Structure formats: C-alpha cells, structure tokens
Amino acid sequence: MRDVVVIGGGAAGLSGAVTLARARRSVLVIDDGTPRNAPADGVHGILGQEGVSPLELLVRGRAELAGYGGALRTGRVVAAEREDDGFVVTLDDGTTERARRLLVATGLVDDLPDLPGLRERWGHDVLHCPYCHGWEVRDQPIGVLATSERAVHQALLFRQWSDDVVLLQHTAPEPTPEQAEQLAARGIRVVRGVVVEVLATDGRLTGVRLASGDVVERSALTVMPRFVARLDGLAGLGLTAVPHEMGVGEHAASDLMGASSVPGVWVAGNATDLMAQVTGAMAAGTRAAAALNMDLIAEDTARAVVDLHR
Structure with a gap:
C-alpha cells in the first residue's frame, strides 16, 4: 500500500505529488493524459516559464516527480472506495492500486x-x-x-x-x-x-x-463556459459535485487546505477551485500535499506511541 495515490496529473496533481515525494512519501500519480489546457499555445503567468507549452510543462513535472522517486501510471480511474484503513482505486484496465490517502486533482470540464x-x-x-x-x-x-x-x-x-x-x-x-x-x-x-x-x-x-x-x-x-468538476468514477468515495457559491458551475467542496468532506481525501486545483489558473492550481496542490503529509505524520506518530507501550 502506498502512502498516497494522486488522481490526476495536471498542474495541481503533479505539484502535490512532487511535494509528497520530497517529503519521502511513496506516491503514485494516475493520469489519463487529457489535460484541460492542451489546446492552448502556451501557459502564461508562470514566473520563469512564460509561454511554456502546456504539454511541455507536464513533461517537466513528470521528470521532477521521477527524480524524487514518485511513480506515474497512465490510465483512468473508474472506481474508488474505502477499504480497511485506506483506499482502493480501480483503473480502466481492471487493475487496482491501494493507498492510505487520496489526493483528487482531476480538474474540470468546460461546458461550452x-x-x-x-x-x-x-x-x-x-x-x-x-x-x-x-x-x-x-x-x-x-x-x-x-x-x-x-x-x-x-x-x-x-x-x-x-x-x-x-x-x-x-x-x-x-x-x-x-x-x-x-x-x-x-x-x-x-x-x-x-x-x-x-x-x-x-x-x-x-x-x-x-x-x-x-x-x-x-x-x-x-x-464564459459552465465549469463542472471531473469526478467520474469517484462516487464510491462519497465525493460529489455541488453548486459553486459564485454560480459558475459545480465543484468538489474543500476547506482552505484542500481537505474534502470525505476523511482521508484531499482535493486540489480546478476540481475544487473552478476559477484557479495554473499557478493557483500548483499552489493548491502543494498546500494540500503539506496538509495531507501532516495527517499521515499524526497517524504514524499515534501508531508509534502504541508500539512504544507494548
């Protein structure tokens, strides 16, 4: 069982995964290879990387993840549910992956x-x-x-x-x-x-x-399209899209650190913040990863205390 499975390998997902890998967590990113901004000629507003191709940005992010020992799988999650003290996710090829925590960074769909x-x-x-x-x-x-x-x-x-x-x-x-x-x-x-x-x-x-x-x-x-969070296959978690308070679509609600209403599941990027640009999604992924890592530390410490008194 891995520490974290990140569902979605865009700006938010990769930023979160790199942060977790640098924290020495075992992390796997599952991505279906369909980034929302793929049609764009370039990404703007990223300091030091002005105009970089959206796909090139992901290539660089994946290389950074691999450099810290993180893993990446190409595929689409079709089901996810809680299992014992963690989660199991099923991919479209029928295989499964298990993790103690999930970070959902699946982005959104532009309803044009x-x-x-x-x-x-x-x-x-x-x-x-x-x-x-x-x-x-x-x-x-x-x-x-x-x-x-x-x-x-x-x-x-x-x-x-x-x-x-x-x-x-x-x-x-x-x-x-x-x-x-x-x-x-x-x-x-x-x-x-x-x-x-x-x-x-x-x-x-x-x-x-x-x-x-x-x-x-x-x-x-x-x-102005209507924005709808991509949550296909995640209903088994109890993670559902709700109307956004600004009336611009539907999102997966979360707190400021990305924690969802489902214990053990964090959300980052456009899946929760429908208006986030790439830089905002990156920051959200990093922030959620830090909170998620702290949650794991608390669990690890609690177990260590129990072991200490055995």
Whole structure:
C-alpha cells in the first residue's frame, strides 16, 4: 500500500505529488493524459516559464516527480472506495492500486455553448480568461458571447485589453439600465440577435454569424463556459459535485487546505477551485500535499506511541 495515490496529473496533481515525494512519501500519480489546457499555445503567468507549452510543462513535472522517486501510471480511474484503513482505486484496465490517502486533482470540464465552429477554436482565439490569454488578443476586435448575466462583467473586463469590444447578446438577459450605461461609457457596443455559427478562415477566427444572416467580424471571441468538476468514477468515495457559491458551475467542496468532506481525501486545483489558473492550481496542490503529509505524520506518530507501550 502506498502512502498516497494522486488522481490526476495536471498542474495541481503533479505539484502535490512532487511535494509528497520530497517529503519521502511513496506516491503514485494516475493520469489519463487529457489535460484541460492542451489546446492552448502556451501557459502564461508562470514566473520563469512564460509561454511554456502546456504539454511541455507536464513533461517537466513528470521528470521532477521521477527524480524524487514518485511513480506515474497512465490510465483512468473508474472506481474508488474505502477499504480497511485506506483506499482502493480501480483503473480502466481492471487493475487496482491501494493507498492510505487520496489526493483528487482531476480538474474540470468546460461546458461550452453548442455552436458550430466554437469548440474547434477553443483555447486559441475562442477563450474565457483574460489573464491567461488577454495579452495575446490585445488591441484586436473582440466579441463577448453572452450566455448569462455574467457576460457584462466579462465585456468590461476584456475592455482592459482592447478598445474594440462588442457584446453579442445571444441568449443572455438584456443588460439592466445600469449595465447599459456602463457599457456605453466604455464604448462597448451591444449586438442583439442569436449567434448561430462561429466563422473561421485559414485556421483563424473571422467572426460570428447571427440568426438573421448578418456577420459580425471579430478576430477573437470570449465566452464564459459552465465549469463542472471531473469526478467520474469517484462516487464510491462519497465525493460529489455541488453548486459553486459564485454560480459558475459545480465543484468538489474543500476547506482552505484542500481537505474534502470525505476523511482521508484531499482535493486540489480546478476540481475544487473552478476559477484557479495554473499557478493557483500548483499552489493548491502543494498546500494540500503539506496538509495531507501532516495527517499521515499524526497517524504514524499515534501508531508509534502504541508500539512504544507494548
């Protein structure tokens, strides 16, 4: 039995695993090889590693883990449950792994609008986080695809990166008088009508087509998806997704150190913090690993005390 199995090998999972391996814990990372940010051209905001490829970042993290004696398995967890004084997880190939503790870092799924041409451009010129990709679309014509009342906030946010921002009303509620005033004051035009298609030419976004047939030319499109924690196969633990307090989707709730409501199970990264960027996910993985290690130390010490008095 290992000390810890980490489910998910992205930024949070690998950071947690490296921290645990450096603490001389036996740790195994199980990852299915489908990182959420794989479509992105680069990861930004990581001090000293600006613009690194998302996949290259994981390659480096895996090498660091191996250097400290940690292990990695490629596979997908299809079941997990408590067993005696630990946990057993079952992979999609039918094999099992056992551990005293679990760190869940499975990330999230972006629930995107079902529009032709949108998903293909996701992570390139269709995006949602200005701090991740705003610099790359600075001074470009940006369209904000409105699917909820949060779209006004998003339009005002992206206005920091470009003075040519259009709010595409699409299926969102009409802006309130106060919001309309704010948009007008910042020079953000509101285009009414449902968007039916995202247009691209030669691999680059060129605009959107409305139900009326009109085309709104844009070179970047931003949309706020609904975020849903990836918890497939973990129901046997009692770990379930609950609505996020900000109304942006569903997450696995945890405390500030990553402890979930399930004893012995910690959660880190986007599975619990839906808005976390890569640097935040890394920090959360490290923080959860430290708390998890302290929990193991307490258990080890309690056992040692019992042995001392035998």
